[in-house]
Amino acid sequence: MTEVRPQDANPTGQPRSRQAVIQEIVMTAVATAFEPVTSNLGDLQEQVGPVTAHLQENTVDVHDRMLQDRLNPRFTQLNSSLETLQNQVDIENQHLTELGQPVQATRDVAAVTCKQVGYTADDQNITNKHVTDLVVNSRQIYNSSCRSGFTRSFKVIPFICRDGSIQSPSDLDLPPLLDRGVIDNLTDHQLNQYLEGYGIEHNGLDREISLCKLREYIGCVPAKRSDSHTTALFFMLAMGCLLYLYLPQLFA
Secondary structure (H helix, E strand, O other), rough: OOOOOOOOOOHHHHHHHHHHHHHHHHHHHHHHHHHHHHHHHHHHHHHHHHHHHHHHHHHHHHHHHHHHHHHHHHHHHHHHHHHHHHHHHHHHHHHHHHHHHHHHHHHHHHHHHHHHHHHHHHHHHHHHHHHHHHHHHHHHHHHHHHHOOOOOOOOOOOOOOOOEEOHHHHHHOOOOOHHHHHOOOOOOOHHHHHHHHOOOOOOOOOOHHHHHHHHHHHHHOOHHHHHHHHHHHHHHHHHHHHHHHHHHHHHH
């Protein structure tokens, strides 16, 4: 411990108190002890400074700027590609619109054509009906001139289907009605098939009346009735001849 010396007295020339001397000694000792620590803190601060600067450079803001710098060109390129694609879509839509106009015109023409075809089909159906009626009438006229068919056989009259097509009775394994004897010898089942095929009403009729209706339809009529229809038969026979000249395949 340092002894109090006369020169350590205060400027008034009076000696300092013991407490003041002790306080000064303690302060001097503390300052001396903390001097190395203070020096080390300065060195540590110098070492920590670069680390702090590095950390500041690697903060989230810095990374965010770096990420934006990298992504912005890509976003710009992507937006440009999307714009180009949108332009192409607009061009294709315009092409489709331009193509739609002739397509609609084609549809309109097709609709008109279908309508005309429908009219033609109706006309064809009417013509077919006239032709089939003429075929039946001409053969009925021919058969009426054959009287009972024993001297000269009847012409087979085909069935007229609902769609206007012609069907031969032989397709249903029915015997051809070549004379009155074949008609009279039909079984009840065959008779019903012929009546249904020719569209002759026969419900509730007995066999003899049904046979009479079938004979009349075929053209197998008695001589007295044949004489009374001579004019009409000749007229229908002339029509049959014209049909035979223009459509011979119908008589094959």
